[in-house]
Amino acid sequence: MSLVDTRPEPEARRPRIPWLVAFLSRRAVWALITLAIYLAVVFVLIQVVVPFNYATPARMAGPEAYQAALEALGLDRPLLTRLWEYVAGLLTLDLGNSFTGQPVTTVIADTAPVTIFIFAVGALLAFVVGEAMGRFGAWHRHWASRSALSTVGVFFTTIFPPFLVFLIAFFLRDPFWELREAMGLPADSLAVWRDVAVGQNEILLLMSLALFGAVAAGVAVRIWAHRNRLRWVALSAIPVTVAAAGLGIWLSGYGVEAIDLLYRSDISQTVATGSPLLVLVGLVLISFGQVMFMMRVGIEDERNEDYVLTARAKGLTEAVVRDRHVARNALAPAIAGSFLALPTIIAGMVIIEFGLEVRGLSWAFFNAVETQDIPLVMGVLVMLGVMGVMLRVVADVVIAYLDPRQRKA
Amino acid sequence: MTVATSHRRRSRRVRLLSNPKLVAGLALVGFFGFVILAHPLFQATIWEGQFRVYDPFIGYDTQVVHPAGPSGEHWLGTDSLGRDVVSMFTYSARYSVVVALSAGVVIGLVSLLFGSIAGYKRGWVDSFVTHFSDAMVFLPALLAVYIIGVGQEPGEFGALAVGITFGILYGLGPATATVRAAALGVMAKPFIDAARLAGAGMGRTIVRHVLPHLVPHAAVQAMIGVAGAVWAEGFLAFRSGVGANIGFGYLVFEGLTWGELFAGVLDTPWWVMSTGAAGITLLAGAFYLVGVGLREIFDPHSLDPRETS
Numbered sequence: 001m002s003l004v005d006t007r008p009e010p011e012a013r014r015p016r017i018p019w020l021v022a023f024l025s026r027r028a029v030w031a032l033i034t035l036a037i038y039l040a041v042v043f044v045l046i047q048v049v050v051p052f053n054y055a056t057p058a059r060m061a062g063p064e065a066y067q068a069a070l071e072a073l074g075l076d077r078p079l080l081t082r083l084w085e086y087v088a089g090l091l092t093l094d095l096g097n098s099f100t101g102q103p104v105t106t107v108i109a110d111t112a113p114v115t116i117f118i119f120a121v122g123a124l125l126a127f128v129v130g131e132a133m134g135r136f137g138a139w140h141r142h143w144a145s146r147s148a149l150s151t152v153g154v155f156f157t158t159i160f161p162p163f164l165v166f167l168i169a170f171f172l173r174d175p176f177w178e179l180r181e182a183m184g185l186p187a188d189s190l191a192v193w194r195d196v197a198v199g200q201n202e203i204l205l206l207m208s209l210a211l212f213g214a215v216a217a218g219v220a221v222r223i224w225a226h227r228n229r230l231r232w233v234a235l236s237a238i239p240v241t242v243a244a245a246g247l248g249i250w251l252s253g254y255g256v257e258a259i260d261l262l263y264r265s266d267i268s269q270t271v272a273t274g275s276p277l278l279v280l281v282g283l284v285l286i287s288f289g290q291v292m293f294m295m296r297v298g299i300e301d302e303r304n305e306d307y308v309l310t311a312r313a314k315g316l317t318e319a320v321v322r323d324r325h326v327a328r329n330a331l332a333p334a335i336a337g338s339f340l341a342l343p344t345i346i347a348g349m350v351i352i353e354f355g356l357e358v359r360g361l362s363w364a365f366f367n368a369v370e371t372q373d374i375p376l377v378m379g380v381l382v383m384l385g386v387m388g389v390m391l392r393v394v395a396d397v398v399i400a401y402l403d404p405r406q407r408k409a
Numbered sequence: 410m411t412v413a414t415s416h417r418r419r420s421r422r423v424r425l426l427s428n429p430k431l432v433a434g435l436a437l438v439g440f441f442g443f444v445i446l447a448h449p450l451f452q453a454t455i456w457e458g459q460f461r462v463y464d465p466f467i468g469y470d471t472q473v474v475h476p477a478g479p480s481g482e483h484w485l486g487t488d489s490l491g492r493d494v495v496s497m498f499t500y501s502a503r504y505s506v507v508v509a510l511s512a513g514v515v516i517g518l519v520s521l522l523f524g525s526i527a528g529y530k531r532g533w534v535d536s537f538v539t540h541f542s543d544a545m546v547f548l549p550a551l552l553a554v555y556i557i558g559v560g561q562e563p564g565e566f567g568a569l570a571v572g573i574t575f576g577i578l579y580g581l582g583p584a585t586a587t588v589r590a591a592a593l594g595v596m597a598k599p600f601i602d603a604a605r606l607a608g609a610g611m612g613r614t615i616v617r618h619v620l621p622h623l624v625p626h627a628a629v630q631a632m633i634g635v636a637g638a639v640w641a642e643g644f645l646a647f648r649s650g651v652g653a654n655i656g657f658g659y660l661v662f663e664g665l666t667w668g669e670l671f672a673g674v675l676d677t678p679w680w681v682m683s684t685g686a687a688g689i690t691l692l693a694g695a696f697y698l699v700g701v702g703l704r705e706i707f708d709p710h711s712l713d714p715r716e717t718s
Contacts (some may be wrong), residue, residue, distance in 0.1 A: 037543075041544060154697060158693035158694040158697050160658070160661060162647050163661055163686030163689075163690070164681065166682065230469065297705060340546065343549075348640075365552075370559060381552075384549075392543075
């Protein structure tokens, strides 16, 4: 500890809000342009590249029937007219009607919440797990722990998703349901939901808001505590707020329903649908490795810098040097790098969700592709793009917070 | 002079081989080379004259009940139709390797082309390429390949077509984004100014001075992308379940459906499914390891956003 505190006074620090507003407005422009290009690509892919359309089944009945089907569906009109309809539909949030007659927006609103919940929680967990393992793996140079981590990471990063589905169903499904029995919950979801007035998506929304509110509050408390040098408050902030959110859900009277939602994705179905929590496990397994490798390379890059030597010479413990000095610098590149792995991770998650029979967005998507339900396929792809762009903006804000040089970008 | 170059060359070689990921990946790639060669080799030697038993399509061993577990006759067992799994595995490896190689080459070419032009031209060309690749990152190539492939007749959308389609989609996305970022770094180097002052035009500058520095980055992206292409082909075969060409994904599909159909009656033929899954994971893992290893050697700073924007 130096005798003179050379850090600027708190009043002299730049206020936080202005950079965030300026940054967000620039990123909003970026997001709109990128989303527009993405939507154009989706249109070209579905309407031009894909060699089938929803009149294809009529082809069996002969060329006249096919032509009639094309006309009935409006597919004989020029591409520009269809493009205009697509753009107008997007602007009015009307994505047309699915093959089943329901509006695409309704189908998506029914199926998307569980997928978004799994993805949001899973991605957060995967990042936390991968970051911790990467930090550990880069710091401990013992070859056995390092190569064990590498092997596990590469195995799960490159595993064929249907096979992971099999492994999860084979090894985890039964213990998972036994746990439910042990908690004293009825095995039948109908018994849980019989007298409940609110829908499952409302409760999912409640769970998501509580969880992410808790994480955000925990991060805020942690930053505040670091600044005021309250070490134990900083360490326990996030676990305490998340636990409080869990307790809050339980006390709200929907605790049993919330747990039931982790077991079954569609309570209106009498058939046994898969468990969102198992999908979440799968998502974490396939994505933590990417973060781990990025983090490890980043730390190994940073650990020979001069400031690490300085920090050690000051007498800081290894844990402080690793977590507060090196890991913080390696974190922003790790977030940016993990983003490029997003297509692979989304593809893997979609397959796992479908394989475990969770009635989410992927279930809608695969059914739509296999029945050639083009409006629904496009709707799901549009939804994916919107989610991806939003996620990217959030990640950019985190990067800019960690690395002030990025705030001008 | 010669001493110096040979020394440099040797140190580069030592550095390449000191990366365990790269070595493990290359060993696995070599293993698949052996697997491809194994099929004709086995047919000429130990399966000689037993065409009816060991054919990957119509083989059937009348001596055992199918699906049969691993044994001395059938090292990895047989599938529900009585075909030898070793024969199917070694035969189908060629398709997966064709997918992997074609996807890898296309990813490399596409990302080099767009990345180097964007990095050289800057201005609106660069901004368009950047936005375009950012947008393509949100479109999982596997899903797009699946959408394109699932409506087609079996055999129409073969291994080569899957690989090239995947390569274009992935190459325009993450690969171009990375290579373009690397191109910006190269363009800031003094030797580019020197080349321009010496009168080199755009084509000459890119080909002679920029591209050589970008090839390692493109190779890394190609290798990592290939893992996804192997998945995509496997998944297409897995979902459509058409045995037009028996790939690794088909083996997983067959094992799983057989297990589901006869759950509780017969044991799941884990040997069929695990062989296919191991094939995909090992092949994807091989290229992924080579890619990650190359990245760690050639460009330890690639992850740094400070140098990319």
